[in-house]
Amino acid sequence: MQSYKKITPYLFLFPAILLLTIFFFLPFFQTIIYSFQDYSNDIYNPVFGTLLNYKTLYNSPIFIKSLVNTFYFLILTTPFLVVFPLFLAILINQKIKGKTFYKLIIYLPVVVSIVVVAIAFKWLYAPNGLLNYFMETFNLPHINWLSSPRVAMISVALVTIFKGVGYYMMIYLASLMSVPKELYEAAEIDGANEFQKHMTVTIPHLMPTIALVSTISAISALKVFVEIYVMTKGGPLDSTKTIVYYIYERAFENLDIGLASAACVVLLIVVMIFSIINILCFERKKYGL
Amino acid sequence: MRHIKGFLIHIILIFVCILCLLPFLWLTSTALKGAGENIFAYPPVFIPEDFTFENFKMVLILVPIVGYALNSFIVASFTVVLNLIFSALAAYPLARMNFKGKNIIFFGILATIMVPFQAIMLPIYIITLKLNLVDSYGNLNGYLGLILPFAVNAFGIFLLRQAFLAVPRELEESAVIDGCNSLQIFFKVLLPLIKPSLAVLAIFIFIGSWGEFLWPSIILTKDSLYTLPVGINDLQGAFSANYRLIAAGSIVSIIPIVIFFLSLQKYFIQGSTEGAVKG
Numbered sequence: 280m281q282s283y284k285k286i287t288p289y290l291f292l293f294p295a296i297l298l299l300t301i302f303f304f305l306p307f308f309q310t311i312i313y314s315f316q317d318y319s320n321d322i323y324n325p326v327f328g329t330l331l332n333y334k335t336l337y338n339s340p341i342f343i344k345s346l347v348n349t350f351y352f353l354i355l356t357t358p359f360l361v362v363f364p365l366f367l368a369i370l371i372n373q374k375i376k377g378k379t380f381y382k383l384i385i386y387l388p389v390v391v392s393i394v395v396v397a398i399a400f401k402w403l404y405a406p407n408g409l410l411n412y413f414m415e416t417f418n419l420p421h422i423n424w425l426s427s428p429r430v431a432m433i434s435v436a437l438v439t440i441f442k443g444v445g446y447y448m449m450i451y452l453a454s455l456m457s458v459p460k461e462l463y464e465a466a467e468i469d470g471a472n473e474f475q476k477h478m479t480v481t482i483p484h485l486m487p488t489i490a491l492v493s494t495i496s497a498i499s500a501l502k503v504f505v506e507i508y509v510m511t512k513g514g515p516l517d518s519t520k521t522i523v524y525y526i527y528e529r530a531f532e533n534l535d536i537g538l539a540s541a542a543c544v545v546l547l548i549v550v551m552i553f554s555i556i557n558i559l560c561f562e563r564k565k566y567g568l
Numbered sequence: 569m570r571h572i573k574g575f576l577i578h579i580i581l582i583f584v585c586i587l588c589l590l591p592f593l594w595l596t597s598t599a600l601k602g603a604g605e606n607i608f609a610y611p612p613v614f615i616p617e618d619f620t621f622e623n624f625k626m627v628l629i630l631v632p633i634v635g636y637a638l639n640s641f642i643v644a645s646f647t648v649v650l651n652l653i654f655s656a657l658a659a660y661p662l663a664r665m666n667f668k669g670k671n672i673i674f675f676g677i678l679a680t681i682m683v684p685f686q687a688i689m690l691p692i693y694i695i696t697l698k699l700n701l702v703d704s705y706g707n708l709n710g711y712l713g714l715i716l717p718f719a720v721n722a723f724g725i726f727l728l729r730q731a732f733l734a735v736p737r738e739l740e741e742s743a744v745i746d747g748c749n750s751l752q753i754f755f756k757v758l759l760p761l762i763k764p765s766l767a768v769l770a771i772f773i774f775i776g777s778w779g780e781f782l783w784p785s786i787i788l789t790k791d792s793l794y795t796l797p798v799g800i801n802d803l804q805g806a807f808s809a810n811y812r813l814i815a816a817g818s819i820v821s822i823i824p825i826v827i828f829f830l831s832l833q834k835y836f837i838q839g840s841t842e843g844a845v846k847g
Contacts, residue, residue, distance in 0.1 A: 284750075285667075287661070287665070287750050288661035288665040288667040288670075289661075289667070291657045291658060291660055291661045291750075291754075292657070292658050292661055292662075292673060294653075294654045294657060294720075295654045295655065295657065295658035295677075295725065296658070296673070298654065298719050298720045299676075299677065299680060299720055299722075301699075301716075302692055302695070302716065302717040302720075303680050303683070303688070304676075304680075305691070305695065306688040306689075306690075306691035306692045306695060307683060307688050307691075309688075309691035309694075310687065310688050310690065310691055313690070313691070367581070367584060370577050370580060370581060373573075373574075373577055375574055375577055375578065375581075377578075381581045381584075381585060382837065383830070383833060384585040384588050384589065385584060385588055386829075386836065387588060387592075387826070387829070388588055390775055390779075390825055390826070390828075390829045390836075391779075391822050391825065391826070392778070392779040392781070392796065392797045392800070392821070392822070392825070393779060393781065393797075394779075394781050394797040394800050394801050395797075395800060395818045395821060395822050396591065398595075398800065398801075398803075398804065398814065398818050399591035399592060399595045399818065400591055402591075402594065402598065402811060402814075402815065403590075403594060405608075407608050407610065408608075409590075409594055409612055412610065412611060412612050441587075441588075441591070444588075449836075449837065473573070498684075501684075502684050502686055504686065504782060505782060508781075508801075509801055509804075523686045526686065526687075526690075527782075530689075530690045530693075531693075531786060536690065540690060543686075543687040543688065544687075546684065546686065546687045547683060547684070547687040547688075550682070550683070550684045550687065551682045551683065554681065554682035554683075555682060558678070558681070558682070565726060565730070566678060566681075566726050567726070567729060567730060567733065
């Protein structure tokens with residue numbers, strides 16, 4: 280009986296740990312090992328202990344461009360996804376009718392598959408599509424949304440923003456519920472107007488949530504892939520090629536395991552830095568740390 | 569003053585709602601336009617003049633969208649069930665028991681949250697091939713290859729661990745006095761008490777699995793096992809010149825998940841308050 284009790288926790292943990300070992304820990308260490316292997320002589324008998332893949336990456340203009348593009352994409356999406364959903368959440372949190380209706384509609388793009396959203400936007404972005412018609416109505420020139428290397432990344436970022444606003448708005452709405460009402464009343468007595476009330480009460484109170492949204496939206500920006508795969512395939516002229524797209528090409532189109540794995544390690548390091556900050560600074564409670 | 573403020577808020581929110589619906593409405597409008605109507609007409613026509621359901625009929629005949637939806641449903645359902653079982657089982661000892669190596673296991677699982685799937689998908693792919701979990705070995709293997717890499721989710725373990733921690737210890741202690749063993753306590757006492765968290769986890773895993781594109785597009789080779797996102801993306805190649813059919817297929821594909829969302833909306837709202845998994 281006593282010995283049974285001792286192994287009980289391990290029995291409970293066993294299925295999860297087995298699966299995480301096969302589909303997480305093992306591939307995690309393999310990625311690192313592959314990245315230090317030279318596959319150039321014999322793909323079936325790679326030689327371990329080389330920095331060749333990292334050197335190739337470092338000297339690859341396309342990889343450097345993918346890295347730069349990824350951070351460009353992050354800068355295009357994250358600030359907007361931090362600020363705009365907060366603005367919407369504050370609006371919906373006022374005493375108004377139809378709150379649930381607004382929440383549902385704005386959340387809708389979150390549940391629809393990104394593939395469908397990307398297809399829908401591709402249609403809006405068509406050269407003589409709806410968006411260019413709107414441009415014309417405002418007397419603005421037509422834009423080559425997806426075929427101009429200068430604009431394509433912005434067009435992709437708009438899709439990501441469209442898909443994400445509802446998600447982050449809900450996170451803000453949840454923490455808005457915890458702002459004590461008395462603080463607003465006190466601010467009102469001090470003669471604060473609507474804008475000042477939010478600047479002095481809401482924003483400071485939501486600072487941890489704002490920080491949380493910043494890091495999680497940054498992390499998902501670093502991992503962007505599907506929007507690009509469906510709409511531009513990394514083009515035109517590699518202008519929308521990001522790290523994950525680069526990895527996908529090396530790994531599954533060129534079958535270049537070493538180079539793909541080295542790029543994976545770069546992605547791993549960048550994302551882990553953001554994740555560690557996120558977990559240690561903003562999500563301690565969620566994980567019980 | 570109050571009225572003007574309320575009015576302004578409604579104007580802004582209605583405008584945002586229109587923007588949120590516009591891409592889908594435009595897609596629907598295109599799908600409802602007949603062959604006699606120019607879908608590139610200038611100025612654009614929102615209400616179809618040559619109104620028809622023909623495109624929907626055609627796309628359902630030409631492409632096995634119902635089959636794709638069924639595959640998505642099978643994969644998402646089993647992913648949910650396995651996640652609930654395995655995450656709950658793993659969360660319980662982490663919340664309630666003391667044992668050797670608890671800290672190592674705890675931080676090991678936490679570490680998996682920090683690592684993006686995309687960074688380790690290449691070895692996962694190779695492992696899945698080596699385990700024969702691909703559709704060329706049969707449909708069952710194909711489904712398992714889609715499900716098993718996502719059958720445990722560290723977010724789920726932590727979500728349920730927090731839920732277990734919120735259950736008063738006295739309930740367990742009285743169950744022990746009544747002669748229950750660990751398994752009985754787990755299934756009869758604790759699981760029913762964390763139902764709300766299980767529901768939230770189930771819904772977010774379902775949405776995530778239903779919308780997953782990258783993994784199925786890498787691992788699947790047989791058209792008959794395609795999930796909806798993979799099948800819908802394929803429409804673009806199949807009907808490159810016919811946006812009416814692409815639009816019709818896309819709209820059909822989102823109907824199940826929109827119904828699912830509207831009927832379970834309260835859990836979605838609750839889920840975001842618990843900081844649930846991102847789909």
